[in-house]
Amino acid sequence: MNTTDTSTQDPLLRVEDLVVQYPTDAGTVHAVSGVTFDVHRGETLGIVGESGSGKSTLLRALLRLTPHTGGSVRYRDTVLTDLGEEPMRRLRPSLQMIMQDPIASLNPRRKVRDIVAEGLRIWPDRVTTSVEEQVAAGLDAVGMDIGIVGDRRPGSFSGGQCQRIAIARALALRPDVLFCDEPVSALDVSVQARVLNLVHDAKEALGLTVLFVSHDLGVVKSVSDRVMVMYLGRICEIAPVEEIYESPAHPYTNLLLSSAPGSHRPAPPDLTGETPSPLDPPSGCRFRTRCPLAQERCAAQAPPLRALPGGRGVACHFPLVTEDRDEAEAGATS
Ligand SMILES: Nc1ncnc2c1ncn2[C@@H]1O[C@H](COP(=O)(O)OP(=O)(O)OP(=O)(O)O)[C@@H](O)[C@H]1O
Ligand code: SF4
Ligand SMILES: [Mg+2]
DSSP states (O other), X not given: OOTTOOXXXXXXXXXXXXXXXXXXTTEEEEEEEEEEEEEOTTOEEEEEOOTTSSHHHHHHHHTTSSOOSXXXXXXXXXXXXXXXXXXXXXXXXXEEEEOSOTTTTSOTXXXXXXXXXXXXXXXXXXXXXXXXXXXXXXXXXXXXXXXXXXXXXXXXXXXXXXXXXXXXXXXXXXOSEEEXXXXXXXXXXXXXXXXXXXXXXXXXXXXXEEEEEOSOHHHHHHHOSEEEEEETTEEEEEEEHHHHHHSOOSHHHHXXXXXXXXXXXXXXXXXXXXXXXXXXXXXXXXXXXXXXXXXXXXXXXXXXXXXXXXXXEEOXXXXXXXXXXXXXXXXXXX
């Protein structure tokens, strides 16, 4: 059983024991190390964790933009990790990605109308009305008028406007899942809310499912239905957004929330530890070198992701939330 699937429907995405390693001159980088989770249709799953925790690698591996070392990814009835290049290419319009740096993601020499039409020209079977109409609709969805912006080039727009153009390009293809990798991190706070609202409105209008990566806990809280917390390539915790923020079950989630700007939570006693190298991650629980609750067992045994009541999953031998422990144990093993 996948401990995090609370839906009665089949999940839209099922990720099982996914591993991504990068061979480098210095050794093997353990970027993603056996992650298992589901994404339900129509939800926004926020993914948080500090720099280097494997968030971007995970998204890229789900999309087969980075080769995986092990495990599987299923999207609807298709096992993406088994697919050849051509069938994967045909699925790409359904699985669209929004990157962190909007300016770099747009070709500076092309007009906006051609940038937004790019995907429709590559995948003509995504054209249901006409290219021009879908480009106009995509721009309209991000509050831009093709008559005003269509013939301009990216250089004449701000970062926030470029991100809106990048979102229009994705939406013009009528995707099923939007993979957002820090889509507002490079933007001024004043324009972040506008872009987040656009993603939310597009999700509602088109019935999108969204995976939303950010290191900003406030941003993730505002957009997510569930949140997944990563540390050094592993999942610490996955839970509905209100549960994560009100009562984190994993000591690392607690540390993240306590050290967030404006937090009223008391800081845990030991916040000083450095994040270990992904070239040689700690044995057992990878968070043990910084965890104020670590015990011998934490070095000997990696904690599995197990179910807690309320659709939560936590990977900790001594979680902070232990209500209905018996029920939790039963749920984790069923
Ligand atoms: N192409 C690569 N070759 C070698 N190591 C890589 C490569 N890409 C990422 N890494 C390493 O893999 C680990 C995970 O990186 P990743 O970019 O996925 O983290 P992240 O959570 O997205 O971080 P950030 O918040 O900084 O974007 C890091 O240690 C990173 O240095
Ligand atoms: S398993 Fe141990 S070291 Fe890891 S988070 Fe839980 S208490 Fe801390
Ligand atoms: Mg990243």
